[in-house]
Each structure stands twice: as C-alpha cells, then as structure tokens.
Amino acid sequence: MENTIVVAVKGVIVHKGKVLIVKRAADDVGGGTWECVGGKIDFGEQLETALIREIEEEVGLTITVEKILYATTFNTDPTRQVVILTYLCRCDSEAVILSEEHSEYLWATSKKMKAMLAPGIVTDFEKYDVFKLEGLH
Template identity: 65%
Template sequence: MVNANKIVVAVKGVIVNEGKVLLVKRAEDEVGGGTWECAGGKIEFGEQLESALMREVLEETGLSVTVERILYATTFHTDPTRQVVMLTYLCSSNSKTVTLSKEHTDSRWCTKEEMKLLLTPKIMKEFENHNVFALEPLI
C-alpha cells in the first residue's frame, strides 16, 4: 500500500523596512484566497532553507531580502493527508517597491496594529505565541 500522506516544508519571511512589515494578499483562486500573509513558499528539493526563502520572496514580491534569523517553526494540517512544516524568518529589505506575482493581488507595509487587523487569527496566534510583535525593529 502506498502512503498517501504528504509533508510540505515552507518558509515565510517577516520582511521589515523602516519599522513596517510587508504583508501580501493571496489571490482568490489560490489556497487561502483573499487572506493576508507574509511572503514565502515551499522549498524545492535540494534547496537550502534561507536560499528558498530569498527565491520565494523575490518571485512573489520582486524584493531582494537579507535573512536575519529564524523566528519560529510550526506545523499544521491543511487536510487529513497533508502536513505543512512552516519556518518563519525575520528578514530585512532596503526597498519598499513591491512587484507582485499572480499568487497575490495586493501588498501593504504595515505597522504592528495594522498587521493585527489584517492577519488571520491562526497567524496572529502564532505571532503572539512566538513574540513576533515584540521584535525590536517593529514599531
């Protein structure tokens, strides 16, 4: 019998520029369509974690980022046979000019208060549990 279970490893970046964090809004036809999130995506076989994050951010936003450090790791199921392992990193960017891919329809550089209004309750809980809002570079 073939095991139908699948584990996906993804990386996300809390991208900071001048004390604000970049959030991107998922296109309606994407998984989680219409929700706000941090940029990032799945690692490809053979990729290093930080290289995958820099590639994904560049593809999704057009931004070159510096990966500063890992903030936290978590795991969750998107359905009964698909588990995601998510690694979230603190990143910085010297640019605020965003060029979105087809995966996203909008972007915003947000203060902590704006992030709290836009992010899903699940992401908010992760950020609060891992003290992301207490990071020094954020307003």
C-alpha cells in the same frame, strides 16, 4: 491516500519599522487571506535559499535573512501536513512588484497586522513575540 508533508519558508520582512504582508489572489488556495511572503522549498534546496527565491519571485525584493523566528506545523487536510519555518528578514527597498499569486500588499504596523493577518498567524506572532521585535511600529 498517501500522507504528504510540505515544508515552507516565510519571511517577516521588516523595512522602516513595518512588515510586508500580502493578500492571496482570489483564485488561489486560501484566496483573499493576508499572510507573510514565502512558499514551499524545492527538493534539495537550502531553507534560506528557498526563502530568498520565493520573496524575489513573489514581491520582487532582494532581502537579507537575519534569523529564524519560529517553526510551526498544522494539517491542511487529514493526509497533508505543512511545516513552516518563519524567518526575520530585512530589505532596503519598499518597491514591491507583486506576482500573480497575490492581489495586494501592505507595509503594515503591528496593529494593522493583528487586524489583517489570518488568526492562526496572529496567534503564532503573539506566541513567538514577533510583534515585539525591536524597531516595529
């Protein structure tokens, strides 16, 4: 079987001191888990362009990308590796319109994120000081 590398972008979307997290739809890969919004880049697409597109598609928000927070990689199976670039984003609205990919959303405090996000995401957020971002509740 051929090895595959997938590149994805995620947004830590901050609004009024909280971060938007979404719950994957039950019938999706990783169904029922909470995560930040984002997805795979298309061939030839710029990273920030992909992030803006994915966030618009998945939650209907227009965002401003501020900076990259961290990059990480892991294998989802023996032949598939995922590289995720996570960015700090801001938005002016909390009016989320969910796509079919997610069943719920929450504007979460740091405490809620620690309780609800997948353990691997919490570990990365702690390692890269995401919970210590200025202005987070």
